[in-house]
Amino acid sequence: MANVQLRGVRKTYPNGAVAVRGVDMVVEDGEFIVFVGPSGCGKSTLLRMIAGLEKITEGDISIEDRRINDVSPADRDVAMVFQNYALYPHMTVRGNMSYGLKNRGMPKDEINRKVEEAAELLRISDFLDRQPNQLSGGQRQRVAMGRAIVREPKVFLFDEPLSNLDAKLRVQMRIEIKRLQRRLNVTSIYVTHDQTEAMTLADRLAVINDGKIEQIGAPIDLYNNPASLFVASFIGSPQVNLLPVTFDGSRLINGELAIDGFSDLPQSTPLVLGIRPDDLSQASHGQFTMRVDIVEQHGADNLIYGALHGITNAEEDGAEFCFKASHDLLPPLESSLSLGFDASKAMVFDQQSGQRLI
Amino acid sequence: MKRVQFEHSSLPYLFVAPQIIIIAIFFLWPAMQAIYQSFLLEDAFGLSTQFVWFRNYSDTILSPSWLQAAGFTAIFATLVTFISMGLALLLAVKANEVLRGASTYKTTLMWAYAIAPPVAGLMGNLMFNPLIGDLYKFFNAIGWDFNHKLDAFDAGFVVVLISVWKQVSVNFIFFLSGLQGIPKSVNEASMMDCNSPTRRFWTITFPLLAPTTFFLMVINITYAFFETFGIIDTTTRGAPGGATNTLVFKVFQDGFRGADLGGSSAQSVVLMVLVLALTVVQFRFIERKVHY
Amino acid sequence: MKDWNWRLISTHAILIVGVLFMSLPVWVAFATSTHAPETILREGLQLWPGSHFLETYREVLFVEGGVMKSVLGTTMLKNSLILGIGFAIGKVVISMLAAYAIVYFRFRLAVPLFWVIFMTLLLPLEVRIIPSYEVVAGLGLLDTHFGLIVPLIASATGTFFFRQFFRSVPDELLEAARLDGATAWGFFIDILVPLSKTMIAAILIIMFVVGWNQYLWPLIMTTKEENYTLVIGIKQIYQILAEGGELPQYQKAFALTILATLPPVLVVLVFQNWFVKGLVESEK
Numbered sequence: 001m002a003n004v005q006l007r008g009v010r011k012t013y014p015n016g017a018v019a020v021r022g023v024d025m026v027v028e029d030g031e032f033i034v035f036v037g038p039s040g041c042g043k044s045t046l047l048r049m050i051a052g053l054e055k056i057t058e059g060d061i062s063i064e065d066r067r068i069n070d071v072s073p074a075d076r077d078v079a080m081v082f083q084n085y086a087l088y089p090h091m092t093v094r095g096n097m098s099y100g101l102k103n104r105g106m107p108k109d110e111i112n113r114k115v116e117e118a119a120e121l122l123r124i125s126d127f128l129d130r131q132p133n134q135l136s137g138g139q140r141q142r143v144a145m146g147r148a149i150v151r152e153p154k155v156f157l158f159d160e161p162l163s164n165l166d167a168k169l170r171v172q173m174r175i176e177i178k179r180l181q182r183r184l185n186v187t188s189i190y191v192t193h194d195q196t197e198a199m200t201l202a203d204r205l206a207v208i209n210d211g212k213i214e215q216i217g218a219p220i221d222l223y224n225n226p227a228s229l230f231v232a233s234f235i236g237s238p239q240v241n242l243l244p245v246t247f248d249g250s251r252l253i254n255g256e257l258a259i260d261g262f263s264d265l266p267q268s269t270p271l272v273l274g275i276r277p278d279d280l281s282q283a284s285h286g287q288f289t290m291r292v293d294i295v296e297q298h299g300a301d302n303l304i305y306g307a308l309h310g311i312t313n314a315e316e317d318g319a320e321f322c323f324k325a326s327h328d329l330l331p332p333l334e335s336s337l338s339l340g341f342d343a344s345k346a347m348v349f350d351q352q353s354g355q356r357l358i
Numbered sequence: 359m360k361r362v363q364f365e366h367s368s369l370p371y372l373f374v375a376p377q378i379i380i381i382a383i384f385f386l387w388p389a390m391q392a393i394y395q396s397f398l399l400e401d402a403f404g405l406s407t408q409f410v411w412f413r414n415y416s417d418t419i420l421s422p423s424w425l426q427a428a429g430f431t432a433i434f435a436t437l438v439t440f441i442s443m444g445l446a447l448l449l450a451v452k453a454n455e456v457l458r459g460a461s462t463y464k465t466t467l468m469w470a471y472a473i474a475p476p477v478a479g480l481m482g483n484l485m486f487n488p489l490i491g492d493l494y495k496f497f498n499a500i501g502w503d504f505n506h507k508l509d510a511f512d513a514g515f516v517v518v519l520i521s522v523w524k525q526v527s528v529n530f531i532f533f534l535s536g537l538q539g540i541p542k543s544v545n546e547a548s549m550m551d552c553n554s555p556t557r558r559f560w561t562i563t564f565p566l567l568a569p570t571t572f573f574l575m576v577i578n579i580t581y582a583f584f585e586t587f588g589i590i591d592t593t594t595r596g597a598p599g600g601a602t603n604t605l606v607f608k609v610f611q612d613g614f615r616g617a618d619l620g621g622s623s624a625q626s627v628v629l630m631v632l633v634l635a636l637t638v639v640q641f642r643f644i645e646r647k648v649h650y
Numbered sequence: 651m652k653d654w655n656w657r658l659i660s661t662h663a664i665l666i667v668g669v670l671f672m673s674l675p676v677w678v679a680f681a682t683s684t685h686a687p688e689t690i691l692r693e694g695l696q697l698w699p700g701s702h703f704l705e706t707y708r709e710v711l712f713v714e715g716g717v718m719k720s721v722l723g724t725t726m727l728k729n730s731l732i733l734g735i736g737f738a739i740g741k742v743v744i745s746m747l748a749a750y751a752i753v754y755f756r757f758r759l760a761v762p763l764f765w766v767i768f769m770t771l772l773l774p775l776e777v778r779i780i781p782s783y784e785v786v787a788g789l790g791l792l793d794t795h796f797g798l799i800v801p802l803i804a805s806a807t808g809t810f811f812f813r814q815f816f817r818s819v820p821d822e823l824l825e826a827a828r829l830d831g832a833t834a835w836g837f838f839i840d841i842l843v844p845l846s847k848t849m850i851a852a853i854l855i856i857m858f859v860v861g862w863n864q865y866l867w868p869l870i871m872t873t874k875e876e877n878y879t880l881v882i883g884i885k886q887i888y889q890i891l892a893e894g895g896e897l898p899q900y901q902k903a904f905a906l907t908i909l910a911t912l913p914p915v916l917v918v919l920v921f922q923n924w925f926v927k928g929l930v931e932s933e934k
Contacts, residue, residue, distance in 0.1 A: 469919055472911070
């Protein structure tokens, strides 16, 4: 197996657009790493550079210490699963899976053996002689993975492979991909914009924003200790509650709202207070009073949305707070809830730079 | 273009070479020749040539016979375009309406596409033959003193009729596929909003067909200018007295029959400019369509 | 409800009139072609088939001097088939190759060469007819299949059609194929050509009809009777009728129009769906 190293990787398109602005990282042998970020952040470009489908403007990429900048995609020993599967529509499943091996000049019976092994593993043996258009979305997805597996690559690349599936199948395939990767123990790089997928699949998660790695680490570390406003708001569902505030030396202020328990913060700059919906709790004299707007019942828990009393930007879009409560709390609409939180779990960011301060 | 392309030094050139070579030899070179010859005057015996600037142009284009042909071509193209498109649109709308027999109507209305213009011309010519043509006899029987060999209007009528007949099927195919391309939900929504089928047609369906209509107009004008050569050549051949000469037929006549190389070339160049104008119009429209 | 019925009846009436308008002339041509010339001269056009079907068509197809001075109907039929099929295949091959280069390769002259191909749209045969004749004559290609077919296949329509289609092929297919180690030629043969099967069929059908129906170019290219296509035969029989003989052979003229019409019409009818698809798609 193999590790993948990226050193100072940059991508500038001929029209001057910069897609990736300097990425340094090492993907360890056998590791499952996920690139997550909003669309257009450069995560796919980064993956495609590793695959050899995009030229590297600057920097080096190596697999197992071999520099592969100028190696053709077929010779990099990587396999890729595409978002729309990219199955050859006129070939059978078997044809699709063996095409790459044929091009390498592998003997026929060896190809057959490998294809059948992979099909067994993915439970698509019964479909080997069908064409892609006779398969369901989930089955096509398996064939696309089978095509990657038979080549026994050093690195698996996944480009949003689940985004064309319906919600239920997505969860199922997510688990299957994880299981398969554990079993084959192949270094894998996975691109997605879906933070749930990212959280659940990754050994390590790289949050990418505007062509740079914003933060990299184990999913739970990123959730608990986001380094920036961007990471905090991108990771976690429902999204973190954000409240613009200023610091007056001892309290965080927004309108009539003043929150105690903070120190060592700059007083001149605008700040953002971030509290995760599950860090809020009902309290008789909490820091916030929320006017209940909507209650979403998810079964196990209820998400209660509403505006905070006394803040200046209460009417703005996205200014509503979300409170994750247990399923038995069902406050009437328009009623007021008193909410509290543990100051040690609150996060404070510099609004301008997005840097985490506390 | 593709996100990823092959980078290969010689292969793409090899692939385009056949087409480019043929184009260079059989399109570009003759076109340049035509332009070149349009500035030359050859004496009657072809012994000497002389560079005469735009004299061929002024001689030909200002000649009464060219102006006559230009006038006829304009009227001819207008009539053929509007009549054949009108008929085709009517038939397409009706064929799109019926459930029973829809595919039979469709097939029997489109197959005439496959008939070559000169074949249509000869068929029509025989139908109007004074000895055996029933149409000829019929028109005379109802009191129309019909004689397309002598009367310019009657001759024009014959070529317009045959040209329209030949073109209806193409227009029909495009209109029908345009109609079928209108989402069912739009039709259903319009049925809830408006009770009158006629009004629905003019306010919803026809505007939605605008791209097809415009495209077909360009196609039909091109057809009337160029492809009707075969029809003219097997019916009136410009008779009587050049009254049914189209511009293309006249280029052919003057070049091959009359051996007026300079004049014929000058006419060719004028036609090139016309095609250019048509193409520009068409492409400007396509560009606009992209923005929809 | 009554209202609606009237509407339905009028709709069918309009369509039936349309079908008669489009079909009757061809039917009359066929019916008349099966009568004796004397009958035609005496009674005019015929609405029902007569008894001379075999006689007329045998003479037109198989008897020397039956319709042209020397060339047989079967020879003209063969020439038409060669032109139609050769044109269709040549056009597909040449335009697929060119479109493949333009869409899938990055090369310096891609854009200028594309415009050269585009130029052919501005230069229909009709505007360069005499110099084209001179070129072909100069190359000694008059009366050859090569000279007849090759200059016709270079126009841009087919190239544009395949360019459009190739651009609609998902990018990921090429990317997957490159990861699978396919070469440029391998991708073309293994993936792109099989993928284009329907498109190729549609274009073949349309181009067969277009090739079969060529008129002006064969007219100036062929000087010997043995090289006439059926469509050129039409012109000759026009000439013969115009010059007038003892007894005009109208039935043979009609038979010739039927023979020239039948193969392309059959192709269009049999492959109707592909044909319509190809026609509508190619004009986008």
